[in-house]
Amino acid sequence: MATTAVTAPVQSGKRKKNPFSDGQERLAWLLNLPTLAVILFVVGIPIVLSIRESLFRTNQGVDPNTGLVASGDTFVGLDNYINAFTATASPVTGVWGTMPRLVNAFINNMFFTVVCVSIETVLGVAMALIMARAFKGTGMVRAAILVPWAIPTIVSAMLWKVVFDANGVMNRLIHKQVLWLGDSAASQWAVIIADVWKTAPFIGLMTLAGLQTIPAEVYEAAKVDGSSAWRTFTQITLPLIKPALVVAVLFRTLDTMRMFDLPYGLIGANKYSVETLSMFAFMESRSQRYGAAAAYSILLFLLIMLIAFLFIKLLGADVVGDPETRAITEQRKRLRKLHKQQVQRTKAKASQTITSGESAA
Amino acid sequence: MSRTRSVRRVAATGLSLTAVLAMAACGGSDSSSSSSAAALNWDQKGPITYVQGKDNNNVVQPLVDKWNAAHPDEKVTFIQLSDKADEQRQKMIDNATTNGSSGYDVLSLDVVWTAEFAAKQYVVELPSDQFKTDGMLDSAVDGASYFNKLYAIPASSDGALLYYRKDLLDAAGITEAPKTWDDMKAACAKVKATNKSIDCYGGQFQKYEGLTCNITEWVNSAGGEFLDKDGKPQVNSEASLKGVSYLQGMFKDGTIPAEATTWMEEPSRQAFQDGKLVFLRQWPYAYSLMQASDGSSKVNGKFGIAPLPGLTGPGVSTLGGHNMAVTKTAKNLGTAKAFIEWYTSADQEKVLAEKASLAPSLESLYSDASLTKQMPYLPTLLESIKTAKARPKAVQYNDVTQAIQDASYDVVKSGKDPKATFDSLQTKLTDLTKA
Numbered sequence: 001m002a003t004t005a006v007t008a009p010v011q012s013g014k015r016k017k018n019p020f021s022d023g024q025e026r027l028a029w030l031l032n033l034p035t036l037a038v039i040l041f042v043v044g045i046p047i048v049l050s051i052r053e054s055l056f057r058t059n060q061g062v063d064p065n066t067g068l069v070a071s072g073d074t075f076v077g078l079d080n081y082i083n084a085f086t087a088t089a090s091p092v093t094g095v096w097g098t099m100p101r102l103v104n105a106f107i108n109n110m111f112f113t114v115v116c117v118s119i120e121t122v123l124g125v126a127m128a129l130i131m132a133r134a135f136k137g138t139g140m141v142r143a144a145i146l147v148p149w150a151i152p153t154i155v156s157a158m159l160w161k162v163v164f165d166a167n168g169v170m171n172r173l174i175h176k177q178v179l180w181l182g183d184s185a186a187s188q189w190a191v192i193i194a195d196v197w198k199t200a201p202f203i204g205l206m207t208l209a210g211l212q213t214i215p216a217e218v219y220e221a222a223k224v225d226g227s228s229a230w231r232t233f234t235q236i237t238l239p240l241i242k243p244a245l246v247v248a249v250l251f252r253t254l255d256t257m258r259m260f261d262l263p264y265g266l267i268g269a270n271k272y273s274v275e276t277l278s279m280f281a282f283m284e285s286r287s288q289r290y291g292a293a294a295a296y297s298i299l300l301f302l303l304i305m306l307i308a309f310l311f312i313k314l315l316g317a318d319v320v321g322d323p324e325t326r327a328i329t330e331q332r333k334r335l336r337k338l339h340k341q342q343v344q345r346t347k348a349k350a351s352q353t354i355t356s357g358e359s360a361a
Numbered sequence: 362m363s364r365t366r367s368v369r370r371v372a373a374t375g376l377s378l379t380a381v382l383a384m385a386a387c388g389g390s391d392s393s394s395s396s397s398a399a400a401l402n403w404d405q406k407g408p409i410t411y412v413q414g415k416d417n418n419n420v421v422q423p424l425v426d427k428w429n430a431a432h433p434d435e436k437v438t439f440i441q442l443s444d445k446a447d448e449q450r451q452k453m454i455d456n457a458t459t460n461g462s463s464g465y466d467v468l469s470l471d472v473v474w475t476a477e478f479a480a481k482q483y484v485v486e487l488p489s490d491q492f493k494t495d496g497m498l499d500s501a502v503d504g505a506s507y508f509n510k511l512y513a514i515p516a517s518s519d520g521a522l523l524y525y526r527k528d529l530l531d532a533a534g535i536t537e538a539p540k541t542w543d544d545m546k547a548a549c550a551k552v553k554a555t556n557k558s559i560d561c562y563g564g565q566f567q568k569y570e571g572l573t574c575n576i577t578e579w580v581n582s583a584g585g586e587f588l589d590k591d592g593k594p595q596v597n598s599e600a601s602l603k604g605v606s607y608l609q610g611m612f613k614d615g616t617i618p619a620e621a622t623t624w625m626e627e628p629s630r631q632a633f634q635d636g637k638l639v640f641l642r643q644w645p646y647a648y649s650l651m652q653a654s655d656g657s658s659k660v661n662g663k664f665g666i667a668p669l670p671g672l673t674g675p676g677v678s679t680l681g682g683h684n685m686a687v688t689k690t691a692k693n694l695g696t697a698k699a700f701i702e703w704y705t706s707a708d709q710e711k712v713l714a715e716k717a718s719l720a721p722s723l724e725s726l727y728s729d730a731s732l733t734k735q736m737p738y739l740p741t742l743l744e745s746i747k748t749a750k751a752r753p754k755a756v757q758y759n760d761v762t763q764a765i766q767d768a769s770y771d772v773v774k775s776g777k778d779p780k781a782t783f784d785s786l787q788t789k790l791t792d793l794t795k796a
Contacts, residue, residue: 062480062756067508069480069756093771165628166620181623182774183568269447270763271568286451287759288458288481 047301054080054294073291080295094272095185102296104272105280109300111188112276113256116195121249123196124203125241131204132211149201157265160194164266183271191263191274195256203248210244211237250311257304277303403491407693408436409700412453413469413683415444417646418717424709428700435696437467444627446471446570457483457688466691467700469683470513472504473570473752473762479507480756484686487511491698501722504751505684512686515722516705517713519681520745521578522738524633524641524651527665529556538667542582542607545640545670546616552639560618562611563632564642567625568770573752573762574679575642576769578669579604581750582676587765587790588753594790596768597783603672605779609772622774634658642669644681645742648718666738668745680749682722714739720746757793764789 056073057080063070084102092101094108131142148156163169164180171177180190214237222232238245260282263274269283277300285293416422416439425439442449449471456465457478470478478484492514494502501515525538529552539545549561565571577587585601588594595601611617624632626644633641634651636659648666651658669676685701687694703709710721714732720742726732727743755761768786771777 060757067476067480067756068482092767166623177620179620179623179774181567183770184774268568270766286454287757288454 050294051298054291054298057291058288060288076291080292081299083292084295084299092272092275094183094275095188101272101275101280102277102299105275105277106303108188108274109257109259109276109303112191112195112259113253116192116199116256117249117252119192119196120200120203120252121245123200124248125207125245127200127204128207128211128241129237131208145201145204147201148198149205151198153198153261154265156194156198157262160190160197161266164190181267183267183273185273187267187271187273191259191266194266195259195262198262199252199255203245203252206244206248206251207241210241214240246311246315250308250315253311254304254308257307258300401485401694403488403698404695405693406435406695406699408438409466409691409693409696410438410440410464411467411469411700411704412440412442412465414442414446414449416441417444418649420713420716424704424712428703432696432699435693435699437696437700440465445625450474453478454483457481457690464690465688466693467697468686468688469516470686472501472519472680472682472684473754473758475505475513475684475686476507476754477756477758478686479510479512482689484512485689485691487514487687492701496725497722498724498746500680500746500749500751501682501684504680504682505686507754513684514686514701514705515682516685516701517682517710517719518722518746519644519683519720520678520742520749521574521642521644521669521681522678522742522745523667523669524643524647525665525667526552526636526639526660526663528663529559529639530665538665539640539670540675541670541673542611546611549616549639559636560632560638561616562640562642563617563621563624563629563638565625565629566617566621566770566773567623567628568766568774569625570762570766571625572769572773573765574681576605576608576765576773577679577750577752578642578676579608581679582669582671583607584672586750588755588794592754592794594787594794596765596790597780597787602779602783605769605772605783607672609776609779612773613776622770633664634660636660645718645720645736645738648736648738649716666741668741675748678745678749680746680751682720753790753794755794760793761790764793 055075055077057076059070059072059074061070062068085100090101091098092104094104096104096107099107127145131138131145151159161181165171166177166179166181168180170180178186180186218236218240219232222236227235258278259276260278263271263276264279264282267274269279275283277296281293281296281300284290284296411425413421421441422439425437429436442452453465453468453470453474468478468484470484479486489511492511494505494511494514497515498518501518502511505511505513505515523538530536530538530548532555533548533551535548535551539548545562553559553561564575566575580587580596580601581604583600583604585598585604586595587601608617612619612621621629626647629641630643630647630650632638633643633647634657651664652661654661669678671677685704687697687701691697705722707721707723707726710719710723710726711729711732713719714721714726715735718736720739721727724743727739733739752758753761764786768782771782772779
């Protein structure tokens, strides 16, 4: 009986209203306008202009008499995008065989993302578990774990360059001469090691925040029930840190997709075994092919959007994390569900009246 | 067009905030500068900037200070860029293609950039009634010209030299530096008989511009060439392949250590001055650093210098050096001109030679008594530069050198078949150099 009151606003044929709204929507828009304008200016307009740029090609032809380059851009439609996938003129050979440069960069991107983020997640959670423990010198351990995260990426690239030098620390440790800084699978692992070193603490930090919200009573109860450490971890810790962990992994995934400074600083430009999409776009712009560079950047942008979308849909990453918004969304879901149930029930009732009479309501 | 330009500038500013798209809109070529050289005012005086790569020997700033002391109203600000050539070039292009950012007036251009900077009109043509190149090396002046017009004034020239461990060769009973690659290998074998751990030869084989310089020498020294006199690529000729194959053979038999594929100038200098190499192909700049007696170099006083060896006789060096050019955004052209004249005069070039081993662009200095006393290799270097060959003068030099590096790195590092690799390089270069 109580349900009828709640379902009323949903059923009304007028435009959907925020059930929590107090009628000040217009004021809210007004107050948010300056912020929206700034976002439009620094994010919206550049994206539109980049899309526009990606439809042009910079002239590179040389006048055979004067030797001068006729400057200017030509509109080429979607050519830059089409060429990205069909360009057979410039195949490159990285670790994955000979293929168009964009495809090679794309595979590198995916490879780095999957490998780096997996290792970082495992290590990060382990770090968080250690940091959460209360023991002597916790402060020191926390600081030590967070130091790599605090170092700028390009600086850590330079540091690791020394480590991975032909006569560097790494080769002395493994008693073998591996040419990490060349252009090979070893270079990929150099990048992965340096990236994990730098960013596992980030996942650790985010997970630690999640860990600290778990009340001690839950663990005490588990202890009383005789739960094993592993079981406690998988049944209590993991589900409870999941919201924080998923967001951390999402951020890391997006970051790794855009990876640029680490391979560029550590291994170098035009090294196809470590070239990522953003490096490729950057190198194209260095050759003054701004149209193509813009097109590749847009492709990367779309790819990242898609991955972010999948993450939020499939893993339910709660990126906003605002309790009010969450409450509103949940309330809407609940109302929709109730409404659906009610419709079904009405239908069921309609059919049931004929056959068997009322059952439990 | 100008409206588009300013819109793009806005785009560029905004984009730097959105990292993903940062590279999309920050440039483009400029259409406004079709001004001919004659229309420029070469008398206007005032402060200017001078831009060049890292001053490894700390000699440029004192020179600039000297100029500033004598010309208080025409002060020159010295801007140092990275010590990597690729990055210097990009910084200069960025500066030329970003509207509103003047700042760079006189550029120290690497000899290979001249064609590109001239063709894209980042630098202005230097009128012959204002600039004189009398007494300068022909090869250097040619390197500063494009389509028979002068775009820069050579400030230094450069040729590679073979640095060798004189003490070790002496001990092995070898009295003079090797003239051919075979001689060099034979000398190494003798030295290694008593010094087991030392490596034979080193150069700059990391994948960067230096690789192009090195590989060009191996091709030229075997009688091959990258571009013939008509500008047609000839990289897969029999002679070219001979040089490349010989180099690959030296990597395969360990004459060149595998780690040389990660060496740029500085790491290779470090290896030589740590006593790890018998021979090193290096530019003259390293001479004074290796002679340092403060303990940083283990080879001071123990090494000699010779022209590069070749397949059957003396080798052919890659022409290096820097030219001073004036950007299209420069305002105080009178000062720029006077500074270039002063900087490339015999007195200043002598200082640069003495303090930084920079090879002069003025031929007379190669027989200067006090210079040759300090640097006995100067006459040899002169011969090296006179026979030196330039790298391809291509407008799309960035793509050309990248194609060369791709192919060369495949050959020296991955051990790919030189013929197949350079056949496909030939195809690529043909495509890139056609008008």
